[in-house]
Amino acid sequence: MGDRWHVEVDRDVCIGSGLCVSAAPGGFRLDGARQSHPVAAETDASEAVLAAAEGCPVEAIAIRLIGGEQVFPPDE
Template sequence: MSGQRWLVEVDRDVCIGSGMCAGSAPAFFELVDGRSRPLHGEVDADDEVLGAAESCPVEAILVREVGTGRQLAPEE
């Protein structure tokens, strides 16, 4: 994963504010007004980001590769 960059998005209309992402990856997500949001829209590849996206109970977090747009999470 070294050198890869990822785009991170949260669909705030889908997010239920469980806090799973902010709890498991606080360097990448925060809760604002009861909903999650990424701290940065583009990040260095990090397993914590994928773990947070996969643990989201409503799959509100989308992680894609910069450049290719390939979806990494949630798994399709």
């Protein structure tokens, strides 16, 4: 992929399912309140991180290219 991404989790939407941690264990962690956080706000583009975002049951994960373009969820 070669791009750099900015990853955010909307804590108001996150239900703490842990699916993101299962899909991308190096990309996400759950805190004591079972809320997801990206391990790093900026990361190399990753199929695992994208799969985690796509698999989030409440679409709480947003990914943007560093510099602005939306990666997930796709602009409609």
